[in-house]
Amino acid sequence: MSHPLLQATDLTIQGDGVTIAPFSLNLGSGERLTLLGETGSGKSLIAQAIMxxxxxxxxxxxxxxxxxxxxAAADxxxxxxxxxxxxxxxxxEPWHALDPTMRAAAQITESHRHVAGLARADARQATQHDLTELGLEDAGGKLPGELSGGMAQRVAFAAASAGGAPIVIADEPTKGLxxxxxxxxxxxLARTPRAGGALLTITHDIDVARRLGGEVVILRQGQVVERGPAQQVLSDPQTEYGRRLLGAEPSRWPAPPPLTSAADATPVVTARGLAKSRGGRLLFQDLDVSVGPGEIVGVVGPSGCGKSTLGDMLLGLASCDAGEIEHAPGHRxxxxxxxxxxxxxxxxHWRLSRLLDDLVRRHDLERSAIAPLMERLGLDGRLLVRRPGEISGGELQRFAILRVLLLKPRLLFADEPTSRLDPITQQQTLSLLVELARERHCGVMLVSHDPALIARVCDRQLALGEATNVNGPAASARPLETASA
Structure with a gap:
């Protein structure tokens, strides 16, 4: 290696309650570094400071x-x-990177043409190759708002990497997949270092860090807690926090408290014979769904199979092609x-404090409930003076959970609600969600691509598309419900 491709020396970030201690890295040709750590520890801020x-x-x-x-980092x-x-x-966040008025293929083609400098025909050919490689063959003609979260994530990935930059910073590139x-x-991602480039990855997925290899840094509260080769750090961490982080992988979670509601309790939602097509493709048909009070039902299946669409139908946000849906009586x-x-x-545009104040006033909610919920969700009160785009994705995800819990729902459709959280915070947050669902007799449908998480958290599962049964308490609690697609 003649010189580093990416080197940061004493990188410091300060202001508005944030302090990231001097952080240094050195990435040469063919090298890769992965940042792990708690939500809000500064991982994404380090990437933004470099950019x-x-x-x-x-x-x-x-x-x-x-x-x-x-x-100079400030320049x-x-x-x-x-x-x-x-x-x-x-x-x-793919929504921050994609033009909502521009179709997916056009956004990737634009990068190939104006960043990589390809001719029009070559750019289109390269775009089609990208779409095929990422399993997005049918997504090229769609707007970002017509894509699932996982599909939008892959489109943003293709558009950002089309320029062929030798230094790639990937911030949570696999969440929701x-x-x-x-x-x-x-x-x-691994192709960049194999081709002589350098890769800096930020992730909460410990398995992704294992697969990428290279060097791993664990951050907490802006400080480097542990650093070393991935194989060493992820198999034998030397710090107490490193051991806690690895010990909080979903496969190691204890089972949730058992569901104790009466077997004959009226379901919060019952649906029969549901069918839905999108873009000329059948998502599911003849689907029966019911969720009891306090019950946690996992929803699994490949990206784009209709999980979010099912939730919108059950909540009355989207129509069904066939079938009927009945809700238990309750508040609006x-x-x-x-x-x-x-x-x-x-x-x-608004500070989080204003957004919560508006919610409380609009629906005559208990303002006194905000502070205890923030504490239970691990949210610092100083974050309230910031706008949504000025906090980490994981912190914003917990504010979304806070906001919905203030409304005390009877049926909650939770679509990948902890995908931006580190394993420790994810376990704490989902434990709180299950606890409150049991206390308040709220039925929850929980979407996740992590089979271990679903097995540890849910009472039973609903599989869409090509999803299959998974091992664990949830799978054996009740027979698996399936939908044909």
């Missing part, structure tokens, strides 16, 4: 060496010419949804 896209109110200092050229303008060509960011799609994205706020992508569910 020069920190939220307002935050400042950075230190020095960067990018492909042989030195930059944002000097690095913008590198975006897409020498330095690429695969963003955590089923295992086969996750493995495909990991394989695509009884049907609620936790969205797969929290940024799409929050106004970006």
């Amino acid at each position: 020069g896209t920190l939220p307002r109110g935050l400042t950075t200092s230190g020095e960067l060496l990018i492909d042989g050229t030195r930059y 944002v303008a000097a690095r913008r010419t590198l975006w897409g060509r020498r330095l690429a960011l695969l963003p955590q 089923d295992a086969p799609r996750r493995d495909a994205v990991v394989e695509l 706020l009884g049907l609620q949804k936790l969205y797969q992508d929290p940024p799409a569910a929050f106004s970006s």
